[in-house]
């Protein structure tokens with residue numbers, strides 16, 4: 001939680017956050033990818049926990065998830081890989097995934113493992129708000145974990161206020177009503193970004209979904225503190241023989 | 256203990272709405288309106304009218320003389336196979352299409368395994384002149400060609416789900432993704448008592464006409480309005496939910512659910528969810544789910560495409576958990592045997608799904624005066640391709 005706060009304090013605009021599926025492209029690439037992202041000036045990382053049935057994801061992240069599972073990635077193994085995370089990486093790292101693997105790992109054990117390896121926040125899109133409030137808010141917070149809520153163009157202003165009130169990291173503005181990597185760019189939803197920007201919110205916002213190049217990154221930065229990129233980055237790593245070079249090339253395209 | 260849904264959308268510990276924010280407005284709209292709309296007298300009038308004149312309800316409750324003789328009990332068959340399109344699925348799609356109209360939706364999506372729910376959805380879309388897209392696993396498209404062609408004749412677009420194992424579970428994922436991408440004009444007609452609240456309850460209510468009819472039909476036959484046992488097969492569990500609904504709180508009635516054991520419970524090729532599953536979250540509901548230790552969903556297997564699902568509706572997970580339901584496990588082989596037996600003894604070829612319910616009879620200790628109702632959820636014509644190999 002603290003690293004996330006600090007990141008937003010130190011940088012008031014142009015934050016770049018990258019999503020990458022753990023154990024992709026190869027099982028043991030996880031830490032190397034994170035290191036290279038930090039080395040290339042990325043401000044924050046969302047590390048995806050692979051799941052067999054990623055219902056909110058488009059084909060690119062579906063495929064990455066499938067490859068990671070076939071590679072042998074599990075949540076248990078991921079925490080082993082992250083054992084020395086904080087010796088290599090100092091930017092905030094969040095875990096993002098679907099509820100079921102976390103449920104099977106055990107919520108308490110999960111929070112404990114997160115705290116032990118130095119994870120800063122959690123994004124579980126299918127964890128219902130009521131359940132978070134009633135059962136897990138205290139648990140997450142007592143382990144120093146920020147819980148990040150998603151907001152979409154269809155989310156009412158009243159609900160955005162409520163999510164903002166409960167948020168202790170940032171609000172994740174989903175750029176359009178879509179699965180990940182579905183649409184071409186994020187034009188066309190400026191009105192929605194503007195509406196949220198005009199609200200008085202205590203939490204910073206980042207825009208994600210369908211950001212894939214410098215232009216869409218700039219648009220996101222105009223309306224929020226920065227951008228989250230997932231599918232486009234995963235596509236860039238697909239078939240990569242040299243992680244260092246692939247990461248470097250990709251970030252250069254973005255900014 | 257209550258066996259029906261509670262105010263928060265749970266059956267005991269199961270149910271709920273584990274949806275990403277992208278689906279929240281849609282599901283919330285349904286949650287707020289489904290009871291009000293479906294209890295409205297105009298809605299009920301239209302629903303009842305279509306069930307009577309279009310579907311052909313009430314479906315007969317038929318006393319199966321030769322089966323009764325063979326098993327030593329009074330066995331009645333609830334003939335959902337005689338419904339238009341040949342299965343119980345249409346009770347639900349009629350209800351949901353009327354609801355979708357009242358919500359002002361223009362576009363209908365659905366998932367299907369065997370194609371029965373897809374056909375039932377395509378049928379009501381043709382009836383109402385609405386656009387219809389049906390997601391079906393690429394593997395199921397191959398093995399259920401006649402139903403694919405039926406859907407196309409009815410004007411539906413059949414889209415192959417190419418992700419994952421390319422079966423029912425993946426078709427459901429694709430339908431959910433479609434809904435995320437089309438949040439305002441589209442209604443998703445889920446085909447069973449699965450998915451986020453309010454779907455399990457909504458589908459159970461539309462299917463509850465089955466047990467509503469059984470009550471007065473038994474009164475005519477037997478002079479009492481409940482049986483000693485009701486048997487139904489369970490894929491997601493909609494025909495079972497409909498057959499159990501009005502007996503849930505009547506402890507005189509034994510509720511028997513037939514689950515597909517596939518090649519055997521411990522064969523690794525099974526869909527016996529209550530035996531092999533643990534609590535988990537799939538398709539936005541907390542329920543019993545076949546999964547690995549790491550929480551990855553395991554591929555189910557059953558000879559019957561309509562039962563080939565790694566989860567089970569939350570109502571049934573609770574019936575299992577609480578002990579209210581008696582769950583029986585039926586292998587492919589026993590289902591096939593039952594399918595041939597019913598065909599020869601009663602002149603009725605049941606669907607392979609339904610055959611699982613019949614196969615339970617031989618495991619039960621029955622008394623002559625026991626009144627047993629088997630929900631004959633669908634007819635077997637669609638399975639001839641599979642059955643042909645065994646004739």
Ligand SMILES: Cc1ncc(COP(=O)(O)O)c(C=O)c1O
Nearest residue numbers: 371447490491492493494561633
């Ligand atoms: C005839 C028939 N019975 C049963 C089922 C299983 O579904 P459910 O468990 O929802 O009744 C199907 C599904 O395709 C079916 O076609």
